[in-house]
Amino acid sequence: MNLKWKKTFSIIFSGQIFSILTSSMVQFSVIWHLTETTGSAGVLMIAGLAxxxxxxxxxxFIGVWLDRWNRKLTMIxxxxxxxxxxxxLGVFFYLGEPSLGVVYAILMIRSAASAFHAPAFQAAIPLIAPEEQLTRVAGWHQMVFSFSSVVGPALGIAVYSASSLGTVLLLDxxxxxxxxxxxxxVAIPQPKPEAAEAPSFLMEFKLGWQSLIAEKPIVAITFATTIFxxxxxPLATLFPLMTLSHFGLGGYSASLVEAVFAIGMILGGALLSALASKWKDTTYMSLSLAVIGLTCLISGALGGGAFAVFAVLSFFMGAAGPLFNGPYMAMIQRAFEPEKLGRVxxxxxxxxLLSSPVGLALAGPVVERYGVQSWFLGAGVVIVLTGIYIFVRFRRTNLK
Incomplete structure (x- = not known):
C-alpha cells in the first residue's frame, strides 16, 4: 500500500508538472504579447482580471458539482x-492578430476551467494518500507548482521570442x-455519495458552508489566512517597484529578486516534504509567518544601498511560503469528509484569491503616499502578529 500510493502520485505529478508549466508559459506570454503590441496598462489590467x-x-459554487462528479474525469x-x-486561440494567432475581446474571452474561459481543475485535484488527494502523509504530499505539490512558476515565464518568453505566441499555445x-x-x-476512488437529505444544488451549497463553519479551528486559520x-x-506587484524606486536598480536586478524568491519556494516545498509529520501543521504555519513577517520588516527598513541583503531576504521569504500553504491545505483535507471536500x-x-485585489486596493494609496517600503514594514507587522495568533491559538490543542 505504501508503495502503491507513492507510485500513483509520481504518475499524476509527472503529468501535472507539464500541464502547470505550459499554462504558466501561456499566462506570461499572453501578457508579454499584450504589453508589446498595445503598451496599455488598461489592457493589461483587463487581461489580468479576465x-x-x-x-x-x-x-x-462549483464545489457542489465537484462533490457530485467523478474527480478524475473532472480533472481530465x-x-x-x-x-x-x-x-x-493559437489558431486565431496563426490566422492573424485576434481582437482583444477574443483574447479576454478565452482567458476567462481558461480561468473558469481552472476553477474546476485545482479543487478537484486537491479534493482527490485524501482519497489516494494516507492521512498521515497529506502534509508530505502538499510539499510535493508546492514543489511542482513552484518549479513551474519559476521556469514557465522564462521558457514562455524564450519560445515566444524564437517563434510565436501560437507555438506557446500549442505547447500548452x-x-x-x-x-x-x-x-x-491511475485509479482515483470516489467518495461515498451523500445521503439523500441534500437533493438540491442550493441545499448542497448550504451544507458545504455549514460544514466549513462547524470546524472552528479551520475557520480560525482561514480567517488568519485571509489577513495574511x-x-x-500585494508584494508580488511591489517587488519590482522596491528594486526600481527604493534601490534605484534596473530590470536585471528586479528579475534576480523574482528568481531567488522562486528558488526559495522550490526548496521550501522540498523541505516540507522531507520534514512532514515532524511537527504539528500549525507549528509549520506559525514558523512560516514568523519568517515571512520578519523578512518583510527587515526589507522595509533597509537603506537604498542594501540590495544584496534584500535579495537574500527574498530567498528566505520564498522558502517560508510552502511551510504555510502546504500544511493549511493538508489540515483541510483531514478535517472534512471526502464527499464534502470539493465544496470546502x-x-x-x-x-x-479574493484577498489579492483587496490587498492591492489598500496597498496602492499607502505606497503612493508613504513609499513602497512602508507596505513591507506594515505587512511585516501584520504577518508576524498573525503567526503569533496561530501559535497561541493552537499550541495546546491536539489538532494535527
Missing part, C-alpha cells in the same frame, strides 16, 4: 477544455494532453 476573476467568483475534462481553448495543448494521459493510468493574503499578496476547498480557495 485570468483571475472567473476562478475566484465561481469557486464558492477541465484540462481538456483548457487545451481546446488554447488551441483555438500538448502539456494538458500529457497530464490527461497520465491520469488515465491581504498583507502579503472551493470556498477557501476563493477567499484566498
Amino acid at each position: 485570468s483571475f476573476l472567473p476562478q475566484a467568483l465561481l469557486g464558492p 475534462a477541465a484540462d481538456g477544455a483548457i487545451a481546446f481553448f488554447s488551441l483555438l 495543448v500538448a502539456g494538458a494532453l500529457f497530464a490527461n494521459l497520465m491520469l488515465l493510468f 493574503g491581504i498583507a502579503f499578496m 476547498i472551493s470556498l477557501v480557495t476563493s477567499l484566498m
Whole structure:
C-alpha cells in the first residue's frame, strides 16, 4: 500500500508538472504579447482580471458539482477544455492578430476551467494518500507548482521570442494532453455519495458552508489566512517597484529578486516534504509567518544601498511560503469528509484569491503616499502578529 500510493502520485505529478508549466508559459506570454503590441496598462489590467476573476467568483459554487462528479474525469475534462481553448486561440494567432475581446474571452474561459481543475485535484488527494502523509504530499505539490512558476515565464518568453505566441499555445495543448494521459493510468476512488437529505444544488451549497463553519479551528486559520493574503499578496506587484524606486536598480536586478524568491519556494516545498509529520501543521504555519513577517520588516527598513541583503531576504521569504500553504491545505483535507471536500476547498480557495485585489486596493494609496517600503514594514507587522495568533491559538490543542 505504501508503495502503491507513492507510485500513483509520481504518475499524476509527472503529468501535472507539464500541464502547470505550459499554462504558466501561456499566462506570461499572453501578457508579454499584450504589453508589446498595445503598451496599455488598461489592457493589461483587463487581461489580468479576465485570468483571475472567473476562478475566484465561481469557486464558492462549483464545489457542489465537484462533490457530485467523478474527480478524475473532472480533472481530465477541465484540462481538456483548457487545451481546446488554447488551441483555438493559437489558431486565431496563426490566422492573424485576434481582437482583444477574443483574447479576454478565452482567458476567462481558461480561468473558469481552472476553477474546476485545482479543487478537484486537491479534493482527490485524501482519497489516494494516507492521512498521515497529506502534509508530505502538499510539499510535493508546492514543489511542482513552484518549479513551474519559476521556469514557465522564462521558457514562455524564450519560445515566444524564437517563434510565436501560437507555438506557446500549442505547447500548452500538448502539456494538458500529457497530464490527461497520465491520469488515465491511475485509479482515483470516489467518495461515498451523500445521503439523500441534500437533493438540491442550493441545499448542497448550504451544507458545504455549514460544514466549513462547524470546524472552528479551520475557520480560525482561514480567517488568519485571509489577513495574511491581504498583507502579503500585494508584494508580488511591489517587488519590482522596491528594486526600481527604493534601490534605484534596473530590470536585471528586479528579475534576480523574482528568481531567488522562486528558488526559495522550490526548496521550501522540498523541505516540507522531507520534514512532514515532524511537527504539528500549525507549528509549520506559525514558523512560516514568523519568517515571512520578519523578512518583510527587515526589507522595509533597509537603506537604498542594501540590495544584496534584500535579495537574500527574498530567498528566505520564498522558502517560508510552502511551510504555510502546504500544511493549511493538508489540515483541510483531514478535517472534512471526502464527499464534502470539493465544496470546502472551493470556498477557501476563493477567499484566498479574493484577498489579492483587496490587498492591492489598500496597498496602492499607502505606497503612493508613504513609499513602497512602508507596505513591507506594515505587512511585516501584520504577518508576524498573525503567526503569533496561530501559535497561541493552537499550541495546546491536539489538532494535527
